[in-house]
Amino acid sequence: MSTLESLTAHTDRLHPEPAPQSALLNLRSLLNSKFGFQAFRNHQEEVCLHVATGRDVLLVMPTGAGKSLCYQLPGLARGGTTLVVSPLLALIEDQVDKMKRLGLRADRIHSGRTRDESRSACVQYLLGKLDFLLIAPERFSVPGFLAMLQKRKPTLIAVDEAHCISQWGHDFRPDYRTLGEHLQALRPANVVALTATATPVVQDDICKQLRLTDEARLIHGFRRNNIAIQLMEAQPSQRLPLIQSLLKKDQSRPAMIYAPTRKVAEQLFEGLKSQFRVGIYHAGLLPQVREKNQSQFLQGNLEVIVATVAFGMGVDKANIRTVIHAGLPGSIEGYYQEIGRAGRDGHPSRAILMHAYVDQRTHEFFLGRDYPEVSVIKQIFEKLKPEKIHSDILKQDFASDFKSPQNQPEGAFEKAIEKLVIHRGAAIDFEGCVTVGVASWEKSYVEQRRHKEKMALQMSQFTQLHFCRMLGLIQYFGDQKDPGTPCGVCDSCDPSQAPLGVRPLTREEQGWVAQIMATLSVNDRRASGRLHKDLLEDSPAITRFDLERILEVLVKGGWVSLAHESFEKDGKSIPFKTVSLTSQGQRAKADDLARLKIAGDLPSRPKTPKKGARPRKRRKS
Numbered sequence: 001m002s003t004l005e006s007l008t009a010h011t012d013r014l015h016p017e018p019a020p021q022s023a024l025l026n027l028r029s030l031l032n033s034k035f036g037f038q039a040f041r042n043h044q045e046e047v048c049l050h051v052a053t054g055r056d057v058l059l060v061m062p063t064g065a066g067k068s069l070c071y072q073l074p075g076l077a078r079g080g081t082t083l084v085v086s087p088l089l090a091l092i093e094d095q096v097d098k099m100k101r102l103g104l105r106a107d108r109i110h111s112g113r114t115r116d117e118s119r120s121a122c123v124q125y126l127l128g129k130l131d132f133l134l135i136a137p138e139r140f141s142v143p144g145f146l147a148m149l150q151k152r153k154p155t156l157i158a159v160d161e162a163h164c165i166s167q168w169g170h171d172f173r174p175d176y177r178t179l180g181e182h183l184q185a186l187r188p189a190n191v192v193a194l195t196a197t198a199t200p201v202v203q204d205d206i207c208k209q210l211r212l213t214d215e216a217r218l219i220h221g222f223r224r225n226n227i228a229i230q231l232m233e234a235q236p237s238q239r240l241p242l243i244q245s246l247l248k249k250d251q252s253r254p255a256m257i258y259a260p261t262r263k264v265a266e267q268l269f270e271g272l273k274s275q276f277r278v279g280i281y282h283a284g285l286l287p288q289v290r291e292k293n294q295s296q297f298l299q300g301n302l303e304v305i306v307a308t309v310a311f312g313m314g315v316d317k318a319n320i321r322t323v324i325h326a327g328l329p330g331s332i333e334g335y336y337q338e339i340g341r342a343g344r345d346g347h348p349s350r351a352i353l354m355h356a357y358v359d360q361r362t363h364e365f366f367l368g369r370d371y372p373e374v375s376v377i378k379q380i381f382e383k384l385k386p387e388k389i390h391s392d393i394l395k396q397d398f399a400s401d402f403k404s405p406q407n408q409p410e411g412a413f414e415k416a417i418e419k420l421v422i423h424r425g426a427a428i429d430f431e432g433c434v435t436v437g438v439a440s441w442e443k444s445y446v447e448q449r450r451h452k453e454k455m456a457l458q459m460s461q462f463t464q465l466h467f468c469r470m471l472g473l474i475q476y477f478g479d480q481k482d483p484g485t486p487c488g489v490c491d492s493c494d495p496s497q498a499p500l501g502v503r504p505l506t507r508e509e510q511g512w513v514a515q516i517m518a519t520l521s522v523n524d525r526r527a528s529g530r531l532h533k534d535l536l537e538d539s540p541a542i543t544r545f546d547l548e549r550i551l552e553v554l555v556k557g558g559w560v561s562l563a564h565e566s567f568e569k570d571g572k573s574i575p576f577k578t579v580s581l582t583s584q585g586q587r588a589k590a591d592d593l594a595r596l597k598i599a600g601d602l603p604s605r606p607k608t609p610k611k612g613a614r615p616r617k618r619r620k621s
């Protein structure tokens, strides 16, 4: 871009200042003098030292652990400018604001700023007057921007929310995709990639995509001792009254409620507003409204916020007492990050997850919407040529190809093009002209789609976990330094803390247990589906859900153990589980039945029979 070129013409000879040695030794004094902190938090010093001495670093620490300091402090210590790439404008604004208040020289360039403002930030950068320059990743697609940065390279590059670069992560952002390539042009600056959420696969991918070399991987602190994770099976219609009663106690607020869709968020908001000071946040609201609600919640003027996953990246509110998921999240990564917003002040907090089988339908819907069928994408790909075609023309073709009954949902064309670009089946330029890419996009896309499905499956398997919930999460993230002890506060470790308490088994349930034990003593390692069929012969009333609840009780009581297995069908792996008696179970006596406890029941739903519906006949046993 000519403006930028003319700007940079006279600054060719500017280079980053060398890192002053004294400052390297002085991390601690800077911590105090610049940031006003008395001491490092866990792991911060180790990370800062690595970054300050010029290593590439991948840092994975939970939200609220203090990752920003891990690039800000070494950035200051090294001198020159630290370039910070961050995915959301709101996050960038917030960070710049915080840094300025500390007296640091920080500015930002993004699409929300005027030309003059961005120009001024460039000038300041080129004159070496900025400690920090924050940008959104899409800035690199502005012609001339990279060349401007190259005129006076940054000393350090921080990539915040780095999981967004991995298509295996839960929050992949296409704009992050080409980041690694661009950063290469800014070497020798070292790179620190920061995220709160990355499984080992995602960690590998981040390092590969960003082309980190000989990086130190610092994966720390997934365990959160003060969050009691509690799960409850509840149908969508039961969730509002449950939330109303869960939030009644003053100690349970401030609270965040994650809704699976905008529509559900609206419904919950409507249902809660007469009882609580509640706000709402989702991507369908006007930015002013959204931001107002967010800041009202952060400042404490609202005590409850109902939000979709659009809320929260980088949100820093210390005293959230309860995080409720009114529906099954799409991935464990997302779930962990969302519950991590509870109890940042270290005080006891709860994370309650409401789920039901129907939630899987919601995820199937999202998958279909966000990941079009391969055949749909192919239709566009086959029209592409080495010569440019404007995307508006392709879009018209697409609309006529997919007239009803094959009608595609709103936005399907944009999604399809986005996927083609990500998987390099197409390239799109700044003016919206598309050219053909490589045919291998298909394989790569199919893999990503499968991965997405797998993430949702893993989330639903998490609800069936029969040991410490926190430990389940820690193992998922591969935090190898964790001691591996149960948390003691989740509903698995301490069933009495379940949202609805516990009760003894009913006579009917005790009868089921006796039957299960009798069946297993003859047929050990019974698949749970088979076991259900066995039970139905004598107890036609037992549902699959009943059986799962009873098995959970028996596993916790040490009477049976479960093993997860799978078989192949039509090229897909179908998971199932088998049930076996433990030696304690073999010794169990009828008297022991009275000691078993099961999670309390949901308040029963008011029965409103549909008009004209005949009363259901009960099956005779």
Ligand code: ADP
Binding pocket: 037, 038, 039, 040, 041, 044, 061, 062, 063, 064, 065, 066, 067, 068, 069, 314, 316
């Ligand atoms: P993350 O990016 O890991 O989610 P932040 O960098 O936003 O976390 O930090 C969370 C909060 O912790 C901020 O309010 C920050 O000022 C505070 N903080 C960070 N480091 C320290 C420290 N050493 N001592 C006290 N507070 C700190």
Ligand code: MG
Binding pocket: 067, 068, 160, 314
């Ligand atoms: Mg952060």
